[in-house]
Amino acid sequence: MPAPLLRVDGLEVALASTGATIIEEVSLSLEPGETLGVVGESGSGKSVLALTVMGLLPRALARTRGNIQLGGDELTTLSPDAWRDRRGRDMAMIFQEPMTALNPVMRVGHQVEEVLMNRRGMSAGDARRRATALFERVEIPEPARRLAAFPHELSGGMRQRVMITIALAAEPRLLIADEPTTALDVTIQAQILDLLRDLQKERGLALLLITHDLGVIAEITDRVLVLYAGRVAEVAPARLIFDAPAHPYTRALLASRPALTGPRDRLVSIEGAVPSVGAMPPGCRFAPRCSFAIGPCMTAPPALIACAERHAAACVRVGELG
Amino acid sequence: MLGFLTRRLAGAFLVLLLVSVLSFGIIWLVPGDPAAVFLDAGATPDQVERLRRELGLDKPLAMQVVEWYSRILKGDLGRSILLSRGVTEAIIERLPVTLSLAGISLVLSVVAGVAAGMVAATKHGQPVDQAVMAGALFGLSIPEFWLGLVLIVVFAVQLGVLPTGGFVPPTESITGWIRSITLPAIALAVVHMGFIARMTRAALLEVLSQDFIRTADSKGLTRLHILLRHGLPNALIPILTVTGIVAGSLLGGTVIIEQVFSIPGVGRLIIGAILSRDFPVIQGGLLFVALVYLTINLLVDICYAIVDPRVRLE
Numbered sequence: 228m229p230a231p232l233l234r235v236d237g238l239e240v241a242l243a244s245t246g247a248t249i250i251e252e253v254s255l256s257l258e259p260g261e262t263l264g265v266v267g268e269s270g271s272g273k274s275v276l277a278l279t280v281m282g283l284l285p286r287a288l289a290r291t292r293g294n295i296q297l298g299g300d301e302l303t304t305l306s307p308d309a310w311r312d313r314r315g316r317d318m319a320m321i322f323q324e325p326m327t328a329l330n331p332v333m334r335v336g337h338q339v340e341e342v343l344m345n346r347r348g349m350s351a352g353d354a355r356r357r358a359t360a361l362f363e364r365v366e367i368p369e370p371a372r373r374l375a376a377f378p379h380e381l382s383g384g385m386r387q388r389v390m391i392t393i394a395l396a397a398e399p400r401l402l403i404a405d406e407p408t409t410a411l412d413v414t415i416q417a418q419i420l421d422l423l424r425d426l427q428k429e430r431g432l433a434l435l436l437i438t439h440d441l442g443v444i445a446e447i448t449d450r451v452l453v454l455y456a457g458r459v460a461e462v463a464p465a466r467l468i469f470d471a472p473a474h475p476y477t478r479a480l481l482a483s484r485p486a487l488t489g490p491r492d493r494l495v496s497i498e499g500a501v502p503s504v505g506a507m508p509p510g511c512r513f514a515p516r517c518s519f520a521i522g523p524c525m526t527a528p529p530a531l532i533a534c535a536e537r538h539a540a541a542c543v544r545v546g547e548l549g
Numbered sequence: 550m551l552g553f554l555t556r557r558l559a560g561a562f563l564v565l566l567l568v569s570v571l572s573f574g575i576i577w578l579v580p581g582d583p584a585a586v587f588l589d590a591g592a593t594p595d596q597v598e599r600l601r602r603e604l605g606l607d608k609p610l611a612m613q614v615v616e617w618y619s620r621i622l623k624g625d626l627g628r629s630i631l632l633s634r635g636v637t638e639a640i641i642e643r644l645p646v647t648l649s650l651a652g653i654s655l656v657l658s659v660v661a662g663v664a665a666g667m668v669a670a671t672k673h674g675q676p677v678d679q680a681v682m683a684g685a686l687f688g689l690s691i692p693e694f695w696l697g698l699v700l701i702v703v704f705a706v707q708l709g710v711l712p713t714g715g716f717v718p719p720t721e722s723i724t725g726w727i728r729s730i731t732l733p734a735i736a737l738a739v740v741h742m743g744f745i746a747r748m749t750r751a752a753l754l755e756v757l758s759q760d761f762i763r764t765a766d767s768k769g770l771t772r773l774h775i776l777l778r779h780g781l782p783n784a785l786i787p788i789l790t791v792t793g794i795v796a797g798s799l800l801g802g803t804v805i806i807e808q809v810f811s812i813p814g815v816g817r818l819i820i821g822a823i824l825s826r827d828f829p830v831i832q833g834g835l836l837f838v839a840l841v842y843l844t845i846n847l848l849v850d851i852c853y854a855i856v857d858p859r860v861r862l863e
């Protein structure tokens with residue numbers, strides 16, 4: 228087994244103001260060329276996890292515990308500037324909202340070229356040629372003309388392609404995509420996902436793909452991490468998530484999943500609501516909504532219990548329910 | 550872009566039309582006979598009659614309106630009663646003085662104000678930010694004329710390093726010009742500096758919290774690069790807006806500062822005209838000031854379209 232490119236260990240992120248934790252004891256590892264899916268309902272901390280790894284947490288949040296290693300180097304002990312230097316070189320991120328993620332008053336070509344020039348030391352001419360080639364690669368029609376466009380002149384799908392180009396320009400080893408297709412039309416979603424998968428294969432990227440869409444997981448990820456209310460509920464090879472889900476929350480997610488052909492909307496159909504930050508139940512965070520909950524579930528958060536190779540779930544009843 | 554400009558121009562034209570009606574009408578707002586008001590109480594009816602004829606007040610109203618518009622359309626603002634010369638020439642002669650004073654103050658306040666606002670925004674919530682904001686608030690609350698007087702007392706009277714007033718044209722002596730314009734320009738600029746600093750800070754803070762700044766951050770670009778290439782360009786619209794307001798306000802401010810520093814500019818010309826009830830100068834001055842304000846606004850509008858591609862679409 229190759230050494231992991233990204234290792235997150237016991238990560239905890241809290242509100243800077245109250246200290247209420249948003250994610251807790253999150254650990255994961257990601258190998259070069261591997262795609263790890265992160266699923267969970269809205270508010271489960273998927274974006275916070277991604278931003279923490281990138282070193283892009285907003286001021287209101289702070290990492291309070293845990294380690295993040297990239298290519299064997301510890302990131303959490305780096306100075307902010309040294310961490311900054313890792314971004315756009317070793318790691319890049321594609322954001323959820325292509326409408327607001329691009330600078331509205333800068334031509335999109337320049338938003339790509341500035342990475343090539345400032346981070347890869349290219350001349351303006353080389354950067355322009357490279358940006359044109361990248362636009363071609365991500366299937367933006369008429370690349371030379373599109374380089375001169377402003378974001379508002381492009382469709383959502385085109386903007387997300389520009390975002391992907393920006394991420395690729397850095398030639399990162401780790402690519403984090405935070406719900407890259409949520410804001411797009413269904414037909415465009417499939418195209419963007421295909422593109423991401425192809426690029427990942429082509430470049431041997433380690434891809435951390437955040438989604439709330441189990442269909443996406445089935446299509447392009449190798450392994451899956453299920454987050455619930457800021458904690459890992461289950462981690463498993465993608466196939467096993469569908470064939471042998473171990474955590475009751477994962478099962479509920481699967482049960483509430485719309486037909487593969489239907490619209491992929493947010494997961495809303497699990498009974499009850501996600502507990503809110505600062506008001507987490509003392510035991511298993513899913514217990515209040517769980518039909519299998521028993522006494523011990525209410526007292527302490529369950530540890531991850533291995534149930535097969537590379538498969539673990541944070542549920543005290545893993546063995547019995549399997 | 551062309552449509553955008555045409556609409557702005559049409560709007561400016563309407564305002565100008567309104568102001569022209571107003572400045573024509575001013576003379577009718579004066580209680581009694583404008584000619585008699587200008588002349589002393591001791592003037593003979595003959596003298597009053599002659600002045601009335603000179604001002605064209607003896608003609609029927611419709612005739613006066615036609616004459617007024619045919620004159621101003623040619624750029625002729627009439628003749629000053631007091632100076633017995635053309636109003637247009639009098640204004641044009643003094644214009645470089647006022648424009649250089651207002652222009653230098655504008656550059657001073659924009660450069661210092663934007664820089665201070667940028668520093669404050671990047672050090673948001675830190676002591677530097679608080680110091681800059683306190684300084685800006687202090688600057689904002691100092692009346693221009695008072696600051697002018699204090700500067701005269703300190704730098705001209707006590708230290709004796711700069712003249713107390715007057716104006717040296719740059720054609721005569723560059724150093725003399727700089728020395729004569731320094732104190733009035735500073736007196737005018739300080740208030741506006743504070744204003745621009747506060748607006749710049751607010752605009753930048755708003756921009757720096759947006760998603761595309763996080764994208765820039767994810768590229769590993771330096772903080773300075775992000776501030777200058779992504780932050781500032783997106784904050785330019787509000788900064789341009791205040792710059793336009795400040796440019797207008799500076800022109801207003803020159804009226805007082807020209808008095809304080811005895812600078813022979815357009816402001817002093819207009820004040821003199823008001824005090825001596827020299828109606829053609831008041832009317833022409835009003836029209837001229839409106840024209841300047843509209844030009845500033847038009848320039849700001851054009852700048853909007855240059856800095857923000859989305860404006861061109863509207």
Ligand SMILES: Nc1ncnc2c1ncn2[C@@H]1O[C@H](COP(=O)(O)OP(=O)(O)OP(=O)(O)O)[C@@H](O)[C@H]1O
Pocket residue numbers: 242249267268269270271272273274275276285287288439504
């Ligand atoms: N800047 C912030 N200040 C305060 N709380 C925040 C901030 N950002 C995120 N949170 C909180 O952290 C929790 C996790 O948010 P996060 O954005 O990671 O969810 P998510 O899983 O990405 O959801 P979605 O699917 O809607 O994107 C939420 O409860 C949210 O309220």
Ligand SMILES: [Mg+2]
Pocket residue numbers: 273274275323405406
């Ligand atoms: Mg999110």
